Amino acid sequence: MRNTRFIAAAGALTALVVGATTAVATTASAAPNVTPQGVCGSSYKTVNSVPVGSLGTVYLTYNSSNGKNCVATIRANPGTAKAMGTYIYVPATDEWAEDYGNFTSYAGPAYVYGKGYCVSWGGHIANVYVSVDNSNCAARKEVRRTSIR
Structure with missing residues (x-):
């Protein structure tokens, strides 16, 4: 049971980190609309x-x-x-x-x-x-x- 919770927590943390990294990468690489x-x-x-x-x-x-x-x-x-x-x-x-x-x-x-x-x-x-x-x-x-x- 402990291993199941640990694996689930690790999976959730990985998803959170990947999602945050993707959001930051998208924002940082977007070209500004300078006028x-x-x-x-x-x-x-x-x-x-x-x-x-x-x-x-x-x-x-x-x-x-x-x-x-x-x-x-x-x-x-x-x-x-x-x-x-x-x-x-x-x-x-x-x-x-x-x-x-x-x-x-x-x-x-x-x-x-x-x-x-x-x-x-x-x-x-x-x-x-x-x-x-x-x-x-x-x-x-x-x-x-x-x-x-």
Whole structure:
């Protein structure tokens, strides 16, 4: 009788451990649903974007209520931490913001006041770098660059 209880308890404990491990593994491996609004804030609307090769996208967003721009570099396939970065620069005011490091899914947010100004922005994932100059300017032509370093 004792052996039967021990075997039943061991079986129940094994089922509990396997179930908990499966639940944790499923949660840990699920890719997050990262959006520019999730990174910058729900009141920021995407106004421009540029692909970082096939690795992801850099997004330029704008909040009309406070006049701020935000940039975020978001990976297409989150996973192991990689070197990533995002930046934004307003030449007319010399205001600059950036976020660089090793990240699993996104770099940013980086905010500047940009109402009525041209902005330059970009980012990178691993060795693929993108930049956009003269962005969101009525009279100037936007210049996009992609480089592999």
